[in-house]
Amino acid sequence: LRPALALAAAYAVSPDAATRPAPEECVMGGVSVELVHLGSLYHDDVMDEALTRRGVESVNARWGNLVAILAGDFLLARASEIAAGLGTEVAALLAATIADLCEGQVRELTKVFDVARTEEAYLQAIEGKTAALMSASCRIGALTAQLPRTSVEALTVYGHRLGMVFQIVDDVLDVVCTDEQLGKPSGNDLVQGVYTLPVIRAMVGAPELSSLLGAPLDSATMNKARDVVRSNGAISSALGVATGYAVEAERALDAMDPGPGVDALRTLPRALVDGVPAA
Structure with missing residues (x-):
């Protein structure tokens, strides 16, 4: 998705995007x-002790934490090397974005198993760990295509808001979807003690949920907690927040001339x- 965003941003104002290579x-x-993104996933899987990623065995599960950490570091280093060849602005942006990813992850870790986690704390965390990279993807695409500054700024805002939508939806999917x-x-997220927007909203409407959380969960308790989140309107409420960010993303593009790229x-x-499937 992220490289696709970079290319889509680069082509956003091009009337002949479909007829020429990038x-x-x-x-x-x-x-x-x-x-x-891939390097951060390797590191995330180590922290989460995840055994699978996208339906296959995770790097840490197959080769161990040390290899996964070093592989993640290698990918981040290669990304920085590539960015350095694209100019100082792109290099500085990517470095700042990697820092944002780390800061967002730290913000999340400081609230693990915290039933008092606020929506503000949640939004600040996902802004760093997800929205920052999507925003950077759009901005880098626009910069490398040498788009007008007004378009660069519009696409940067769009990418940020899209990232907020993406993470909220991802957190909802963790509650409503099956493993398959x-x-x-x-x-x-419930097992790891990461209480996301649907869970935070569910605790407001169902205080008994808080008594189930706050500590590691066994499978039965996790399923019980998930049923509460699914059944009290928290899913639709969280998706309402995502829709608000979607509207802001659309409005950001109003600053650009209409065309196939912008419309897409x-x-x-x-x-x-x-x-999102029905809960």
Whole structure:
């Protein structure tokens, strides 16, 4: 998704996007953000002790934590090397984005098993760990395509809001989907003590949920807690927040001239929200 965003941003104002190949700089910008994403996933799986990723064995499960950490570091280093070849602005942006990813993850870790976690704390965490990289993906695509500054800024805002939508939807899917649908264990956020927006909203409407949380869960308790989240309106409430960010993403594109590229980007945020299966 992230390299696709970089290329979509690069083509956003191009009327002949479908008839010519992307410039090499735009492609390499997309490569750099994808390597950052993959490196961060390797590190995430170590922290979460995850056994699967996208339906297959995770790197840490197959080769151990040491290899997974070093492989993640290697990918981040290669991403930085590529970005350095795209100019100082892109290099500085990617470095700052990697720092944002780390900061967002730390914000999340400080609230693990905290039933008093606020929506504000949650939103700050996902802003760093997810929205920052999607925003950077769009900005790097726009910069490498040498788009006008107004378009660069509009696409940067769009990417941020899209990232917020993406993470909220992902957190909802963790509650409503099966292992098979996700390609990884569902309910893992509850097990790990990461209380996301649907859970935070559910605790407001169902105070008894708090008594189930606050400590590691066995399978039966996790399923019971997940049933509470699914049944008290928290899912639709969380998706309402995601829809609000989707609207902001669409509005950010209003600063750009309409065209096939912009129109395609405009459809994505709502499509993410609309793609959530019924709880």
